[in-house]
Amino acid sequence: MKRTTDLALPHIIVIGGGFGGLTFCRKFPDGLARITLIDRQNHHLFQPLLYQVATAGLSAVDIAQPIRAILADKPNFQSLMADVCGVDLQNRRLQLCGGLATHEIHDELTYDYLVLAVGGVTSYFGNDDWAKLAPGLKSLDDALKIRRQILLAFERAEIETDEAKRKELMTIVVVGGGPTGVELAGTFSELSRTVLVRDFDRIDPRAARVILIEGTRRVLATFPPDLSESAERQLKKLGVETRAGARVQAIRPGEVELSDGEVIRAANIIWSAGVAASPLTRKLGVEVDRAGRVKVEPDLSLPGFPNVFAIGDMVTLTDKNGVVVPGVSPAAMQMGKHAAKIIAHEIKEQIRPGGVAREAFAYRDKGSMATIGRSKAVAQIGRLHFSGYPAWLAWLFVHLVFLVGFRSKLSVFLQWTYSYLTYRRGARIITGAHGAPPANSA
Amino acid sequence: MKRTTDLALPHIIVIGGGFGGLTFCRKFPDGLARITLIDRQNHHLFQPLLYQVATAGLSAVDIAQPIRAILADKPNFQSLMADVCGVDLQNRRLQLCGGLATHEIHDELTYDYLVLAVGGVTSYFGNDDWAKLAPGLKSLDDALKIRRQILLAFERAEIETDEAKRKELMTIVVVGGGPTGVELAGTFSELSRTVLVRDFDRIDPRAARVILIEGTRRVLATFPPDLSESAERQLKKLGVETRAGARVQAIRPGEVELSDGEVIRAANIIWSAGVAASPLTRKLGVEVDRAGRVKVEPDLSLPGFPNVFAIGDMVTLTDKNGVVVPGVSPAAMQMGKHAAKIIAHEIKEQIRPGGVAREAFAYRDKGSMATIGRSKAVAQIGRLHFSGYPAWLAWLFVHLVFLVGFRSKLSVFLQWTYSYLTYRRGARIITGAHGAPPANSA
Numbered sequence: 001m002k003r004t005t006d007l008a009l010p011h012i013i014v015i016g017g018g019f020g021g022l023t024f025c026r027k028f029p030d031g032l033a034r035i036t037l038i039d040r041q042n043h044h045l046f047q048p049l050l051y052q053v054a055t056a057g058l059s060a061v062d063i064a065q066p067i068r069a070i071l072a073d074k075p076n077f078q079s080l081m082a083d084v085c086g087v088d089l090q091n092r093r094l095q096l097c098g099g100l101a102t103h104e105i106h107d108e109l110t111y112d113y114l115v116l117a118v119g120g121v122t123s124y125f126g127n128d129d130w131a132k133l134a135p136g137l138k139s140l141d142d143a144l145k146i147r148r149q150i151l152l153a154f155e156r157a158e159i160e161t162d163e164a165k166r167k168e169l170m171t172i173v174v175v176g177g178g179p180t181g182v183e184l185a186g187t188f189s190e191l192s193r194t195v196l197v198r199d200f201d202r203i204d205p206r207a208a209r210v211i212l213i214e215g216t217r218r219v220l221a222t223f224p225p226d227l228s229e230s231a232e233r234q235l236k237k238l239g240v241e242t243r244a245g246a247r248v249q250a251i252r253p254g255e256v257e258l259s260d261g262e263v264i265r266a267a268n269i270i271w272s273a274g275v276a277a278s279p280l281t282r283k284l285g286v287e288v289d290r291a292g293r294v295k296v297e298p299d300l301s302l303p304g305f306p307n308v309f310a311i312g313d314m315v316t317l318t319d320k321n322g323v324v325v326p327g328v329s330p331a332a333m334q335m336g337k338h339a340a341k342i343i344a345h346e347i348k349e350q351i352r353p354g355g356v357a358r359e360a361f362a363y364r365d366k367g368s369m370a371t372i373g374r375s376k377a378v379a380q381i382g383r384l385h386f387s388g389y390p391a392w393l394a395w396l397f398v399h400l401v402f403l404v405g406f407r408s409k410l411s412v413f414l415q416w417t418y419s420y421l422t423y424r425r426g427a428r429i430i431t432g433a434h435g436a437p438p439a440n441s442a
Numbered sequence: 443m444k445r446t447t448d449l450a451l452p453h454i455i456v457i458g459g460g461f462g463g464l465t466f467c468r469k470f471p472d473g474l475a476r477i478t479l480i481d482r483q484n485h486h487l488f489q490p491l492l493y494q495v496a497t498a499g500l501s502a503v504d505i506a507q508p509i510r511a512i513l514a515d516k517p518n519f520q521s522l523m524a525d526v527c528g529v530d531l532q533n534r535r536l537q538l539c540g541g542l543a544t545h546e547i548h549d550e551l552t553y554d555y556l557v558l559a560v561g562g563v564t565s566y567f568g569n570d571d572w573a574k575l576a577p578g579l580k581s582l583d584d585a586l587k588i589r590r591q592i593l594l595a596f597e598r599a600e601i602e603t604d605e606a607k608r609k610e611l612m613t614i615v616v617v618g619g620g621p622t623g624v625e626l627a628g629t630f631s632e633l634s635r636t637v638l639v640r641d642f643d644r645i646d647p648r649a650a651r652v653i654l655i656e657g658t659r660r661v662l663a664t665f666p667p668d669l670s671e672s673a674e675r676q677l678k679k680l681g682v683e684t685r686a687g688a689r690v691q692a693i694r695p696g697e698v699e700l701s702d703g704e705v706i707r708a709a710n711i712i713w714s715a716g717v718a719a720s721p722l723t724r725k726l727g728v729e730v731d732r733a734g735r736v737k738v739e740p741d742l743s744l745p746g747f748p749n750v751f752a753i754g755d756m757v758t759l760t761d762k763n764g765v766v767v768p769g770v771s772p773a774a775m776q777m778g779k780h781a782a783k784i785i786a787h788e789i790k791e792q793i794r795p796g797g798v799a800r801e802a803f804a805y806r807d808k809g810s811m812a813t814i815g816r817s818k819a820v821a822q823i824g825r826l827h828f829s830g831y832p833a834w835l836a837w838l839f840v841h842l843v844f845l846v847g848f849r850s851k852l853s854v855f856l857q858w859t860y861s862y863l864t865y866r867r868g869a870r871i872i873t874g875a876h877g878a879p880p881a882n883s884a
Contacts, residue, residue, distance in 0.1 A: 005643065042597060044870045059503035066870045068641035078643040108601075140873050155484060155523040159550075199510035201447065201520040203679075268797040411853065428508045430484045430523075431582050 003381045005076050009034045010347055014095065015084050015112040015165070015280075017044045019329040022404075025071055025338030034076040036095070036108055040083045042066055045140060046403055048329060049412070051180055053143035054270075055187040056151065056195075056428045057419060060140045062411050065404050066435045080108060086244060086283050087114065089305050113307050113343050116280075116294070117336065120313040121177045122329065123276035123291065129301035134269040135232050137180060144431065146270060150188065151430050154196060156263070157203050163266075170208040171266035173256050175248055176273030177221070179216030179370040182231055184270055185212040186372035189238040193231040194374075197429075211241045213256070215273065218244050220370060220378065222326065227378040232386040264320065274326060277314040289316045296359035300339055306354025311335035320360040331363055371395045374420070419433030447518050452789055455536065455553040457526050457722075459486045459509045461771040462754030463559035464846075465778030467513055474789045476518040477760065478550055480536070482525045484508055487706070488769060488845055491612040491854070493622055495585035496712075497629040498593065498637075499861060500869045501551060502582045507846050522550065528725050529556065531747050555785050556796065557751050558722075558736070559778065562755040562769065565718035565733065568704060572693045576813050577712040578735060579622060586873065588712060592630065593872050595709050596638060597722045599645045606707075612650040615698050615707035617690055618715030619656030619663070621812040624673055626712055627654040630812035636816075637870075653683045655698070660686050664768065669820040672829040676818040690715070715767060719756040731758045740802035742781055748796025753777035753786070762802035773805055813837045816862070 010033045014021045019231040025037055043064040043349035053424045061393045067079045083097040094109045121135025152174065155398055157169040170192075174185040175259040189210040196205035212219065212235065213372070218228040219242060219350035232242050276291035286302050294302065300315070302308040306321035312332035317325045325331050338361045346353060371392060379391035386394060396416065403409050452475045456463045459481035467479055485506040494500040523538040536551045553573050561754065564578025577587055579751060584624065592614065597628065598610040612634075616627040631652040638647040660670040661677070689701040695715045698706045719734035728744050729737045735758035738742065742757070744750040754774035759767045767773050780803045788795060809823035809831060819833035828836060845851050 032507055042870070058874060059501045061501035061503075064871045067640065069870065072640050079641075080601055081594075084599060140871070144873065151484060152523075159522055159524060198514050199508065200444060202651075410856065414852065414856070428484070428511065429503055429506045429582070431586065432501060 002252035005034050005078065006373060008110040009076060010113065011036065011110065011171050012113045012343065013038065013109075014040075014115040014117060015094075016117035016119055016312070017079075018117060018312060018332065018401045019040070020119075020332035020336040021115065022067070022070065023333040024311070024340050025074065025077065025115065027337045027340040029344050029348075030075050033113070034078075035074075036078050036080060036111075037067060037071070038080045039067060039084055039285045039418075040081070042068070042081050043140075044070060044404060047138075048409075049403070050137055050140070051183045051187060051421075053140065054137055054146040054150075054184065055191055057149050057187070060144060062408055063361070063403070064140060070404060072348065078108075084118075084280065086309075087439055089284065089302070089308060090306070102342070103326070111307075114309070114340055115336075115343075116284075116302075116308065116314065117126050117332070118278040118280050118314050119332075120204060120275040120277055122271060125274055127251070131269065133253060134175060134253045134256075134271040135242070136271045136364065137184070148430050150268055154192075154200065154203070154205065155207075156254065156267075158200055164201065166340040167207075167209075168254060168265045169267045170203065170205070171264070172208065172210045172268040172270070173213065173266040174210070174272060175213045175256070175262055176271065177212055177216075177219035177244065178272060179220065179368075180270040181212060181214070181270075182219055182370050182372060183236065184272060185210050185240045186235055186238050186348055186376065189235075189240045190373040193239060200369075206239075207296050209241065209265070209266075211243060213248060214244045215244070215259070219232070223370070224376075224380060225383060227380060227385055227387065231372060231378050233369065234372045234378075238373050238376065245394075251275060251278065252302045259283070260392075271272070272349050275313065281310075281314055291316075299342060300361050301333055301354065301358075301359035309339040311339055317361070321362055321365045322365050323365070325361075325363045328368070330366055330381060335361060336365060369395045369398065387409060446826050447520065449476070451529075452519060452553045452554040453478065453552065454498045454556040454557065454785065455480065455551075456483075456559060457536075458559035458561055458584040458754070459560060459753060460489070460561045460774065462561075462774035464509070464512065464536060465555065465751070466557050466559065466782050467516065467519065467773040468781045471682065471786050472517050474786055476520075477516075477523060477607065478553075479509060479513070480519050480522045480524055480526055481509060482523070482590045483581075484510070484523050485844060486512060488850075490841060491578075492579055492582070492585050493569050493629060495582065495590075496579055496588040497633055499588050499629070500854060502586060502859060504850055504857070505845070506582060507850065508569060512846060520550075523586065526722065528722075529558075529750075531726065531744070531750060533620060536732060536747070557753050557778075557781055557785075558683040558726075558750065558752040558756065559774070560720040560722050561740075561774075562717040562719055563671075563715060563721070565716035566713065567716055572713065575693045575695060575709040575757060576617060576698075578713045579626070579652075590872050592710055593870060596634075596642065596645070596647065596650075597872075598709075600642055609649075609651075610647065610696060610707045611709045612645065612647070613706070614712070615706055615708040615712040616652070616712045616714060617655045617698070617714065619654055619661035619684070619686065620714060621660075621662065621744075622811075622812060623656070623712075623714040624661055624677065624812050625684045627652050628677055628680050628818065631682045632815040633759075635681060646843070649709075650680075650683065653685060653708070655688050655690060656684070656686045657699070658686070661774055662686070662826050664807055665810065665812070665820060666822060666827060669822060669827055669829065673814060673820050674813065675830070676814045676820075676830070679760075680815050680818065685722075689766075690798050692837065709714075716836045717755065718874070723752075741784060741800035743796065743800075748800055751781040752782055759803070761805045762827075765807070767803075770810070772808055811837045845871045 012033045012035045014037045046063040049063045079342040085097040086095040124130045153169045157166045160166040192208040193207040202376040220228045248261045294310045313327040369379035375389045376393045377391035379386040452473045454477045490504040491505045527539040528537040538666045560768045566572045595611045597822045601606040634647040662670045692699040735753045755769040782874040811821035813819040817831045821828040821833035823839045
């Protein structure tokens with residue numbers, strides 16, 4: 001069904017269909033502007049549950065929804081799947097990658113307002129050669145790759161007769177003790193001890209080692225110290241070895257070297273230690289920090305370009321209350337809402353971009369939580385600190401409520417219930433070009 | 443949990459965890475032998491629903507189950523994920539690919555009985571260069587590739603301004619009018635007309651062309667003529683153009699040439715015209731037909747090797763009633779059961795392989811069915827012929843009953859109900875190395 005788009009309306013382009021970009025589109029009032037959302041993927045990804053795809057708990061489809069479907073009913077809205085390679089801020093025009101801009105869709109690529117919400121990428125702090133040896137977890141493809149690698153390692157261990165090699169195959173090193181690292185380490189350990197343990201004959205999956213490496217002095221460094229301690233205790237109960245205060249010196253095929261000289265042999269190395277802004281930010285010609293994040297004005301606009309906003313993980317900002325805004329999804333959503341409010345007001349009142357004083361963004365910290373395993377989590381809501389079962393229930397509730405789409409909610413709820421009752425995982429499927437494990441290569 | 447395996451028991455190796463191999467393992471009585479199932483994948487795939495993954499109706503995880511999990515409770519059973527490259531029938535030993543056999547797991551690779559159930563592969567009748575241009579549908583990876591390609595083509599059409607190119611992107615050619623081809627063509631047409639139609643802005647997905655090419659004079663040539671006619675009528679209602687009696691002369695990038703000289707421009711070409719036995723059969727040193735299928739004895743054993751059975755799609759056989767056994771899953775399952783019965787009897791009675799006269803295999807035709815779309819199907823059960831809604835209900839029922847695993851059944855049932863009520867599809871997610879569509883390449 002072709003929707004009619006009113007081309008006389010001001011045009012807003014949003015780049016990125018993550019939490020920030022999607023919230024902007026949802027919150028922007030209908031009828032004031034036509035909106036074009038451009039993303040290189042066709043889906044919005046529910047990032048907080050991505051680790052569950054990597055650990056075979058959920059399928060890719062459960063945590064992703066086509067952007068077109070989410071916003072199918074919004075008038076004067078269109079979605080384009082394309083890769084943006086540059087922005088001409090002076091002429092208010094986008095360049096698509098691969099010459100697609102020459103296809104005479106100029107109308108779609110020229111904007112009155114631009115909202116940049118391109119998010120982050122895995123950062124190896126200059127050691128880009130580590131990317132191949134220690135995959136990060138930012139996209140569905142990353143998650144499927146990690147799932148495939150870990151499940152294949154256990155299959156290979158099952159036919160491996162060399163004791164040292166078998167141990168190596170059954171060792172998982174997670175680098176970075178933030179929420180994602182903690183969630184991955186806890187869930188991998190649980191997967192091997194409660195799920196895989198029933199299926200293998202020659203190996204004992206309970207002997208699998210999961211080692212979590214954190215550079216600072218405690219895991220979940222952004223959480224209150226008592227919750228970090230609780231998280232470490234809960235991880236220990238699951239069999240995870242935590243190395244706080246340990247830095248990675250080098251990563252080589254099959255091994256990680258720490259700064260104290262220790263070498264850990266491991267066939268599986270996952271990187272969750274660093275995030276940088278998408279490379280697009282360095283092409284904008286505006287000031288960025290070391291991680292490539294754009295330094296925005298208090299109203300979230302780009303310095304010198306009041307008609308361009310940047311929101312979410314690609315931004316570095318100390319808000320009007322002096323709070324450094326963290327790179328988390330609630331912050332991205334709040335920023336999307338803030339930008340929508342400002343732009344809607346200016347269009348409605350026919351004010352030129354930045355023609356009136358704008359409200360400064362203020363981050364509202366609604367708390368933070370991390371799950372560690374079955375009935376194991378930590379949560380902080382204001383001054384309240386939870387651990388264990390109550391925190392885990394709160395985590396389940398919040399993630400189900402925010403998961404986009406009724407179908408996904410139902411499917412995820414049913415799979416969680418099933419896994420909880422049966423200690424089974426449904427998504428233990430290895431896909432990828434070659435089925436059988438490659439021989440003689442760790 | 444390590445299970446104890448009684449190494450004193452006779453050893454049966456089963457190669458292939460499809461319908462034939464899995465049925466053999468399930469039906470073989472416990473306690474008589476130890477069984478090793480070797481497959482290059484870690485999962486059993488419910489092939490009859492594979493087209494629904496390719497058409498974004500179900501997710502990969504819904505129709506695949508880890509082999510280890512399916513048979514976790516079977517005593518004296520182990521599963522190995524490995525690629526078998528050859529069989530030394532004289533010495534009753536397997537060779538694994540990539541030198542894995544040197545890993546000193548001789549015990550696992552030497553057998554008393556061998557059951558070959560390696561299935562089929564897509565065949566291009568000698569035109570192997572067509573494989574890249576027109577993917578077949580045999581594995582989960584195939585299905586995900588096709589899903590990705592079709593969804594990307596619509597995304598590219600949305601940003602394409604050249605009318606001819608846009609039409610090309612919105613044309614899907616399915617080669618081969620057997621059940622899989624009919625199911626793919628019908629579902630693609632339905633997908634564009636009822637699901638995608640709501641989501642696109644610049645293109646009208648109802649204008650998509652789906653062309654089904656069949657070399658013989660009617661689609662579903664193995665079905666009774668009245669059901670073929672009904673299938674063609676039902677396909678037409680869904681907007682599918684059927685070309686019976688048309689043969690493919692050549693496939694080039696973006697186009698299919700028919701034997702009558704007609705050239706169809708299409709960015710999406712799917713091949714479901716031919717199946718051959720797995721290449722392993724040609725390495726056995728036994729007689730095979732043109733499609734590489736092994737000519738087995740009436741009892742399903744290999745000529746000259748009474749301790750080796752071959753079952754399923756890799757076999758060509760006229761059974762004891764003079765019926766040519768078709769390459770369908772019920773036949774594979776019946777053969778698995780037959781081989782299990784013979785081997786169990788001989789081991790139990792301590793008879794050497796083939797030491798007594800064996801029963802010849804007889805295929806029991808329980809009917810056949812093909813689905814075409816929502817409330818559209820054909821089915822034949824004995825002398826009864828159904829079309830439309832009743833056939834579709836029968837199809838739903840049979841496929842749910844045979845789908846392995848409670849969790850998958852529930853999940854598939856819920857997704858079908860959801861799709862039926864809402865005309866939506868949940869699995870419209872594009873995954874793969876590159877998100878955005880490549881520029882300027884049809």
